[in-house]
Amino acid sequence: MDNLPKLIQETEELTNQFLTANKSLYLVGGVVRDLFLKSEITSEVDLDLTTDALPEEIKQIVSPIATNLWLPGEKFGTIGIHHNDRTYEITTHRAESYDSNSRKPEVTYSTNIEEDLSRRDFTINAMAISLPQGTLMDPFNGKNDLSEGILRTPLTPEESFSDDPLRMLRAARFTAVYNLNPAPELINAIHSLIDRFPIVSAERIIGELDKLLKAENPDRGLHLLHDTGLLKAFLPEVASHRFQYLSSLPLDPNIRVAALLAETQPDKYVKRLRQLRYSNERISSIQQVIAGANGILNDPSSDSDYRRWYYQISDKRVESYLIALTLSENVEDIWEKMEITRQRLGNDLDDFSLPVTGNEIIELLDVEEGRIIGEAIQYLQRFRFDNGPFSSEDAREILQDWWNIRSNKPEETNQK
Incomplete structure (x- = not known):
């Protein structure tokens, strides 16, 4: 953990505020995991901290040194602050439980760090480091799981996923991002708890799916969703053979969703994206790329056809080509002819506005x-x-x- 001394030094003033108030403070969650992975922790990375101080006490403790303080998460025990050019989210130890019809926790506070860690999603995120000592708290062997490449939950996966079904989708993301193997009991739990997934809001599904699709190679995570049947709960139109193409595409969720849906009828995928609460802007962008890709298959290499195609796809020319490559083997030959046409037309393509009103x-x-x-x-x-x-x-x-x-x-x- 080469970066730990720097973080301890960086958080010294904040830590001293809590020590003076006779309260504990811990680095927790993703930052601890990333320390073991030796990932760079830049000033843009938000730091999660947990404490035995209650939210009202946290506000009093940090007020003298915080540049900014915001409270949207206060009802869940989280106080956000900006200090020394970094954002911190400081949360009271929690022992929450969940309403069976909601993914939002019924917040109960705890004074026990181990109880707090037990309520977290996966063992690799259920580690904490005490400040300023730098002592690792790892009651569920997250460090070992990380080194062994295993994805497990601190409690039973049935309890964890039933509490918060979004964690089943999150399991796919962590499988892909960190190249982990989900434990057999975790896979079985996803199979058996799919019926709980509908309580997850569409907005949260999109958010988690976007994170998965930003992974260098989301294939492993997508196969977990497919093999457990969870993918059918929110993207039933997607066939598993589409997964193989994503790793060669830019890390852009819109382009990768377009690749997943490129063989689906437009009316069906548009309806699905609307059900998932994609914005009109994102839906339009995805439609444009898929339409552009299918347009390439029609060989629009004549001057008139190319102008029509170019006008249709606007600034999505390269993205359309990348998706088209996943749809046909002769795309490169067509593209070569199209590029010759594009170069020949030159400034002809700069402006399609009409010279009369x-x-x-x-x-x-x-x-x-x-x-x-x-x-x-x-x-x-x-x-x-x-x-x-x-x-x-x-x-x-x-x-x-x-x-x-x-x-x-x-x-x-x-x-x-």
Whole structure:
């Protein structure tokens, strides 16, 4: 734990505040795990601390030195502070239990650090280091599990997952991020407790899934979700053969969700994403990438087809290509032709806006605002795709020719 002395020194002023108040203070959770993993703990990393001081006492203890203090988590025993360019979350030891119909804990405070650690999700996160002594508290052998590559819960997994079913999804993330092997009893518990998962909010599912998809290789975690049946509880459309492609993609949850759903019908995956409370912006981005990928399969390498495709995908050109690679073996050949077209078109692709406005079209055609204006704009857009950029003067001539032909069509029909 090479970084521990630095953290003890960094937290000295804060620790002394608690010691003066005759209260204990511990580093806890992820930071302790990361110390054993020798991960870099930069100033951007939030530090979790736990104490036997009650929330009101914590506020009094830290007020003299905290730059900022915020209280959204106070009802759960957590006080947030900013001190010496770092954010700390300080939580009273807890011995919470959970309502069977909710994932939110019914908070009960404790004065016992081991009881607090027993309520945490996994043994690798159920370790604490006393301040300022630097003594490790590891009642559930988290250090050994970490070195052995085992994912276990401090209590029985049935109790842990029943208390908070989100931990089943979190198990997949830790399996992937830290390359751990879930204990057999943990896997069995996920199988048997899937019916508890619906109490987890969609927002929390997205948050945990995003973290899993940011792993370098989320394959292990996704297979755990698939093999236990938990994936069907929130993404039943995803087939397991899609997992293999994610490690070659950027660490962007939107792109990786697009890869998972690329073979699913658009109406089905859009409905699913809305059920999971994805924002409209994220859904639009995912749709754009998948549509762009499928567009590549149609070989849009002619000038007109490429303009249409490029206009559709906007800034998602590379992302669309990466997803397309997972859908067909001949994508590289198509892409090579598309790139030749892109380079040849050059500045042609910079701006697809039309050089005339709707009001100018109304004035030119001497018509009232309505359906005709929409038709005229669509015609100009098609002309732009087929022939490239044109000037405002050209647009007026193109529209006049179109309008003359369109205006004569009813008479031609009547003559027939």
